[in-house]
Amino acid sequence: MSAIVIRRGTRLREQPVRFTFDGREYLGQVGDSAASALLAAGVRAIGRSIKYRRLRGVVTAGAEEPNALFTVGTAPAVIPNVVASQLAIADGLVLRSQNRWPSLKYDAASVLQAGSGFFGAGFYYKTFIWPSWRTYEKLIRSLAGLGEAPGSCALGPVAVEHLSCDVLIAGAGAAGLAAARAAARAGARVVLCEREPVCGGELEFEAGTIDGRPAADWVTATVAQLPTLGVRLLPGTTLVGGSGGEMIAHTEPGGLPGTNAIFKIRTRAFVIAMGAVERPIAFIDNDRPGVMLLGAAERYLARYGVRVGAELVLFANHDRAYATAGRLAAGGMRISAIVDTRTAAEVGAEPLRAQLGRAGTECLLGHAVLAAEGGATVHGARIASLAAPDRARLIRCDAILVSGGWSPAVHAGLQEGGARRFVAELGGFIAAGQPDWRTSAGAANGRLELGAALADGHAAGVRAASHAGAAGSVGAAPLASGDAVPRLVPFWRSPASLAGEKRQFIDLQNDVTVADVRQSLAEGFVDIEHLKRYTALGFGSDQGRLGGLIGAAVLAEFRGEPLADVGTSRLRPPFHPVTMRSLAGLRVGAALRPARRTPLHDWHAAHGAVLEPMGLWLRPRYYRANGADSFTAGIAEAKRVRTTGGVADGSTLGKIEVAGPDAAAFLDAMYLTKASTIRVGRSKYMVNLREDGMVLDDGIVLRLAAERFIATTGSGHGLHMLSHFEHYRDTQWSGSAVTITDVTEAWAAIVAAGPKSRETLRAVLGADWHDALGRLTHMEFATGRYAGSELTVLRASFSGELAFELHCRPASAVTLWEALVAAGLEPYGLEALDILRVEKGYLVGSEINGQTTPEDLGMDALVRLGNLCVGRELLDRPAFHEASRPRLVGLRAVDGRGRFLAGAQLTIPAAPNRPVGYATSTVYSPTLGEWIGLALVAREHSADGTVLTARDPLRDGDSVVRVVPTVHFDPASERMKS
């Protein structure tokens, strides 16, 4: 580590910072980015490319940097793909280069050089085909991907702030500042986001005057003035996406994820002043470390006092290159040559060119850089006249600075769709046809010249404020003069042979070359969207901001069509990479979603219940006292219910009260069978259909009074069924006298099941209930009181045993439950419930899965009753009666011993590879001593006794099963009715 030479730049302080890169320690200064500090230390190669593993260097000074992506931090807080040009260094920061193994200098895979043909365009599509995939999988997996995903990541909390404003402005360069000032003066509430930590954009280095004073002074004064006008300024904050006036911005102090904040900004109007992205020109080996954007060199000099080279060759197609050259020369860099692709007639910048010439710079018109010479870093530029490209000569240099013009930053305006328009003098696209609340301004709108950008920004600010209803007096637009109009003549790539095209890079991050575009076209991928998918052009962290347009231009060249007609691929959020952790914001862990707990939740937790989520509910799966795992505990609990009895928490069942003069008629329309025929005090098992005839849900409907019902629903279905009922009440039954109320949490439900349930209930509920419990027939209920609180006892069974559902108020649930347990009814969970209901052939979501009609589920008799309910009409569709429709059946192993599991595919001997159905639910039945199941099987193969093969290649392998009736146990239901 050499002694530090203090650099001076707009962002630097004279205070050293130590950090490490690939294990070596470096010194930088406070204010440095990782990229500037490494450049200042003379580090040229900072990583390898994703496919060809070519050494790469820093190319840009912005967020669109394609190469300088680092893995930051030490385990467990490791973050890959952090953009070095946006990352502020700090003491102790640990950086590692990416895409190299075992080290940056010696990469095992760098034999896969461009031109070797191994990784051509469409490589993945051609190689990832069985069986060759097996050959390549191991190699490819070790190489694939940008950076390396951390196994675990302990990132800190993310602050989430919601903002609301009249005008949101993205970008605080000249146009954004002018827009913010105008909108705020008009009276609008303004939020101004700036991706960089400081405002001013190009004015950080561009010499110019605004309203008669130096541009930099105007920036300082305006930034100081904005807060007094009520503008909320968010520096270091990137707008990453949004829609319809709610934009999402993301701030990472120092560019380092993990210590960041998300802003959700609701705005009435949106001004996009995100500037323009300088684009390169493709030439042979234009990816070598030392080839950099011209504007990046200027930024590194002005901001960080970094000279990116000692001897430069500039390669450009516009006049602004000469102004920049003057500033680089003033900064102490020698400019050997300016290679300009334009003809003498197209070039301006006369006095500047003469001045550079006098200082010893060769100004070559009608020339191009054909190739970058060198190895790990640039040694020279091979240049030639465009009129005679085969007569090239070498100019020695240690950096080639390229500028092919600027592409307006249209991303934010086009992520929701919308049109764009080609502007010939830019050789690029601007957003067009935007909604009136959204407007582009300044360079983002194609206004590259300072005066025009300021005027455009000012006008956009006025327009946005007025859209938001603020129309106060704003004063005049700033008057300015800066760098001259660029007079750009589009130029995309230098002449090259077919072999040379393999090393003309257009998308550095994805290693896409001109040859890839040619190949893509030759193989029929002619559209820009095809090209993107086939070559990966425009994917990655820079989202094609650097190379996307060049790719389109090269495609246009090969297609022989204007670039305007070829267009560029669709833009999508996020604009800049954001960690998933940031997007999750506060919604992590327990805060991810609300939890619903039954009144008995604490009792379950205190008594060894293993809880399982069901929708938002948590329900006991089994109790640890009954077994070490769900299988053994479930069997023990189920066995006990059949021999003596047990209690289960049924509080998660949805309960919807439907009342009013039209309640019965309304429910008749909601269910496959009629509710109006239920007598008061009785209940009925009923199913709902969807509009298309599929079974939606099932449950028991209780008639409390002539005009008052309670409909129970499946545990996860309560809210959905509530909406379903409300929808029909408000559409087809609008005007009917029906009220629909969710009473799910107004009643706890305890199921007491088993041969001893009646006598236990008599003991617990007392003399008041003695006769009622004896009198109640199946599906009948009685209401009364228990311990001073309301109680409904419904005799119904989901286990096949004599059973009662006790609906009590939540406050008395624990008392009642504990009394039942004390009286000898031990609790059982879902695992046992599942065994009991499969033994009886009762249905759950595995069978009522949204794809089964009532006939599929064996409810033909209910359909034949002819009640005209929602969905009934479509049950007559011929397709629902074909032999291939499924039919619910029971399954047992032919040998009475084999195991088969839910999900196993069922086949017939004639077609061993084409399933005719699958097992929906399977359990080991302790009562029957064997595995049993339910299945949906094509009707033509569903006859009793049919032998099928249950295929389960990933778990149990094959077993031979036979179709049996769905009710495995007690088919006459004598126990339930006892």
Added chain:
Amino acid sequence: MTRLVCPFCGPRHLREFEFHKTVAAADAGAFARVYERVASTELSVEHWQHVGGCRGWLEVRRNPSTGDVLEIHLVGGGGEA
């Protein structure tokens, strides 16, 4: 389109609402209602419920190409916003 204006509750964030379906013509038969809904790029007539508010069912008419909401009223008429 991140806000809908509920006729009862006023402008509310989209996350308070639940999309249900696009609506077929009123005179469509049962089969057409389910299977023959035509997606238009200009006009989509949809049913939404304000589940995070008044639980009202809303008929939302919007332009799917632009995301512009053209009209919202309670299903079954009334309460135009």
